[in-house]
Amino acid sequence: MTLSVFNTMGSRKEPFVPLVPGKVGMYVCGVTVYDLCHIGHARANVAFDIIVRYLRHTGYDVTYVRNFTDIDDKIIRKANQEGVPFEAVTKKYIGAFYEDFDRLGLLRPDAEPKATGHIPEIVALTERLVRAGKAYPVGGDVYYSVKGFPEYGKLSGKNVEDLLAGARVDVDERKNDPLDFALWKASKPGEPAWESPWGPGRPGWHIECSAMSMKRLGETFDIHGGGKDLVFPHHENEIAQSEAATGKPFARYWLHNGFVNINNEKMSKSLGNFFTLRDVLARVKPEVLRFFLASSHYRSPIDYSDRSLGEAKAGLDRLYRVKEKAESCRAAGATPSSAPEGGEFEPLRGAPARFADAMDDDFNTAAALGRLFDAVRALNRLAPAEPSADRERAGIFLAGYELLDPLFAVLGLLRAGAKEYFKERLDVTHVGGISSGTTISDAVRVEIISRITEDEIERRIEARRAARAAKQYAEADRIRKDLEAAGVLLEDGKTGTTWKYKE
């Protein structure tokens, strides 16, 4: 099977055939840096992170470009509120972006252009449109003339008449037509400004993505991605201005991720019902959020709740337990031998192909995870109770695990050591849950958990071992219960007792 993707342009799945065999140019709309990122941003970024990882996994040489929008009205407003230069705002939130998304394990793109770093390109593209009669200057602004692009609406499936009939198009006297949008905006006194043929001003929102994507990837490139909410008007406008300027098709495949919902409603800044990534990463380990996001198809809406996160954690724990076993096999000196024979292990041996089948179907991570769980069940059957005493079995187990590890890597999962995963303790826990009727302020209140030290845990395990040896099971069970109440889970194995944090 070969990769097919759902192309918003045309609203159907199509075989993916890149412009240049073996190479993929991909541009994803990034964030406007005026505030902390929320889970919606996390979803978009994780979705495209997995897409890039998979494309590379299948052998494509991917050039991945993701921008920062670092000049716009919201940034200016924030800077004014805080009485700082706009660069201070963007610098701060770009820093926050990396801090949050590095924890989520996002790949760094090959290029991360910023609008303010591409003013000459933006001005040049705007001039090109003006010269071509596709745009017109009015009093320091420059507007794109939508009427001059007959295909306007081809991405979002809208037609110009319907848009005009909608009462929500703002009326601006200076525009020739209500649908026209700004390529360049004249600056008011005191606002950030760059010189241009039309006087001091700054770029409109849409033009930066056209200018920066074409600069990095050429006038026609393979994949353009972003959230569903960018289809109209942002991407529609990008197409209009880019294709009007070049006369060539702009992006060939348009990929859009679905929203994160809270209580079945879109989470967004404007609705105020959002959780920042930091809120979430204070509650769960980053990979739990990744697992949660990967457990739905990227185009489907996904409902965020404590319960879903808890289920994701349980599922990811299960996967990490497999990695934990692989690590103990390796620690026991085993080396990977060969994958197990026999029909019952087919889900394991066939995992790479099954995984690829799922991912080839428009990056179906939910189905791919299902195949991985099938493989994990088969692999667990082989787990040696005592790796050091059963090297042969340990070697087969390791070989099986190594078949799977690259697939987990495509999803960005199981990237930590199992020990760190199970013994990484979250610093804070939240009071209150995220469920129907919960307000955001309830949910983000935090309290510090009182901790028990690892030495103390070891001490108590030793006391319990002694009690068990003396068959004082009541005492042994009491110790286990106390530790459990402190969030520590004990597991008795053949070679001794191990522990992990429960949360």
Add this chain to the structure above:
RNA sequence: GGCGGCAUAGCCAAGUGGUAAGGCAGAGGACUGCAAAUCCUUUAUCCCCCGGUUCGAAUCCGGGUGCCGCCUCCA
């Protein structure tokens, strides 16, 4: 008003013409001093409702109901 999407077990979620993946939770069994973990078995006679097409539909078509999104900044 215009355009679009979704409705699958207690919960999450794949599947889009051939007779319901997977996860979580639950039940029984094996293992264990008991647990935990793991393994085995089990949990939707049926995929919102009503019609239709078909040898055959959760999957296609028509109608209905419900929910959501876009048309304004938004991942």
